[in-house]
Amino acid sequence: MKLPNGPQTPAIVQMLQWVATPMWFMEDCAKRYGDIFTIQLNMPLVLVSNPQALQQILTSDAKEFAAPSNLNSLFEPLLGKNSLITVSGETHKRQRQLLTPPFHGERMHNYAQTISNITQEVIKSWQVSETVCIRSAMQTITLRVIMQAVFGLYNSSRAVELERVISIMMDAGGSSPLRALMLYYPALQRDLGKLTPWGTFLRRREMVNKLIYTEIAERRENPDPERTDILSLLMAACDQNGEPMTDVELRDELITLLSAGHETTATALTWAFYWIHKTPSVRYKLLAELDGLDDMDFNAVNKLPYLSAVCNETLRIYPVGMLTFPREVKEPVNLCGYDLEPGTYIMGSIYLTHRREDIYSEAKQFSPERFLSRQFSPYEFLPFGGGVRRCIGNAFAMLEMKIVLATVMKLVELELVTNKDVRPRRRGLVTGPNQAINMSVKGMREARVLSTSV
Numbered sequence: 001m002k003l004p005n006g007p008q009t010p011a012i013v014q015m016l017q018w019v020a021t022p023m024w025f026m027e028d029c030a031k032r033y034g035d036i037f038t039i040q041l042n043m044p045l046v047l048v049s050n051p052q053a054l055q056q057i058l059t060s061d062a063k064e065f066a067a068p069s070n071l072n073s074l075f076e077p078l079l080g081k082n083s084l085i086t087v088s089g090e091t092h093k094r095q096r097q098l099l100t101p102p103f104h105g106e107r108m109h110n111y112a113q114t115i116s117n118i119t120q121e122v123i124k125s126w127q128v129s130e131t132v133c134i135r136s137a138m139q140t141i142t143l144r145v146i147m148q149a150v151f152g153l154y155n156s157s158r159a160v161e162l163e164r165v166i167s168i169m170m171d172a173g174g175s176s177p178l179r180a181l182m183l184y185y186p187a188l189q190r191d192l193g194k195l196t197p198w199g200t201f202l203r204r205r206e207m208v209n210k211l212i213y214t215e216i217a218e219r220r221e222n223p224d225p226e227r228t229d230i231l232s233l234l235m236a237a238c239d240q241n242g243e244p245m246t247d248v249e250l251r252d253e254l255i256t257l258l259s260a261g262h263e264t265t266a267t268a269l270t271w272a273f274y275w276i277h278k279t280p281s282v283r284y285k286l287l288a289e290l291d292g293l294d295d296m297d298f299n300a301v302n303k304l305p306y307l308s309a310v311c312n313e314t315l316r317i318y319p320v321g322m323l324t325f326p327r328e329v330k331e332p333v334n335l336c337g338y339d340l341e342p343g344t345y346i347m348g349s350i351y352l353t354h355r356r357e358d359i360y361s362e363a364k365q366f367s368p369e370r371f372l373s374r375q376f377s378p379y380e381f382l383p384f385g386g387g388v389r390r391c392i393g394n395a396f397a398m399l400e401m402k403i404v405l406a407t408v409m410k411l412v413e414l415e416l417v418t419n420k421d422v423r424p425r426r427r428g429l430v431t432g433p434n435q436a437i438n439m440s441v442k443g444m445r446e447a448r449v450l451s452t453s454v
């Protein structure tokens, strides 16, 4: 089978580059081979960064491409076999229909209030001249928010314990290339005791499972039809044969939402604080826009043009998800001049697409203004992927970013502790800043409580 060109180095060398420096590796390949190239990991993988080709692949009803889950088995140790991410075909379609509504429409109003309350609660403890680690603060906020949306659990002892165990499980080696390598090579996933990385992960996963199963069992014993959280909704749902979801299916879906829904948004927010404070003109314009708001009217915050542009530019310049999930060629197809055979695996490179100079002039510059002067197509700007596996938390994540940023910026004056450039690097299967982003609290801008309206 003739595949697009790509590096000829041994697969193990490519895998090590992929795990250690994925963005540099992709950039280097794009320089040498262009918009489409093949890399060799444990199998050949075609990466694409051409918007027309991305449109071809990601158009939801394209017959030539499927969005299978077999390559997503990388996520199985954490998410299980019944997660939206690890299922495909009809099961995937049904699960999406079930999980999409809670992240859209009316529900978003309730979440907006929760996001604002939790943000204010977290920053309440900040003192003038204190140094705060923005990433930890953002992780606390996003984890509490998603716990509230998924379980309706907030401040109970189980919520506090789950929050604690999930954050250590997600953090355990999350940033180390070794952990990523273990995910690519199942043979390395061996429990060699509680002091080894895989052994630690398994024990923490066990603790999380126990808490989730206890919560499910209690809900089954005391059903409450008034509850509107996502767990209640899933427990009430039945499949096409009228069967409700099993405990294991529920667990897999819950852990998927908890993990996909907090780490990603926390990273995006961390980058946003970095860029806003690294670029004084951006901070100034954003504050001017926020000062125009009398109270935190969530609808108004969601529509603020400059704030939206700042969030988009943050997700463009260093996208948290470097790639779309894999797509598989189902029928012979021509992509960027190459005839691809059925069975070829392709991934959209979000990172390379967002750094194309022909779409984004001075692509390495942080410039929210580009989103005010031009509209980009969903295949030029795709931080949440596209098509049948498009991120279901897209609207939720954007709302969360805007409310957290608006709340913090309105209440607290922050400054970067160092002006050093921060670069992205792999964090497990996604990316994030290569160092902690510490900020000092310079002062309080307004009364510590914001009046809100929906």
Ligand code: HEM
Pocket: 084, 085, 096, 256, 257, 260, 261, 262, 264, 265, 268, 315, 319, 320, 321, 323, 324, 325, 326, 383, 384, 385, 386, 387, 388, 389, 390, 391, 392, 393, 394, 396, 397
């Ligand atoms: C800034 C934050 C986020 C970013 C950058 C992000 C990015 C992505 C990307 C790139 C994909 C792959 C799409 C594709 O293959 O076409 C994805 C899928 C997914 N995301 Fe997100 N995401 C974010 C937040 C969230 C949140 C808040 C949730 C849940 C509450 C979530 C849940 C999911 C799920 C379940 C999938 C898999 C969808 C499927 O397989 O059908 N994400 N996300």
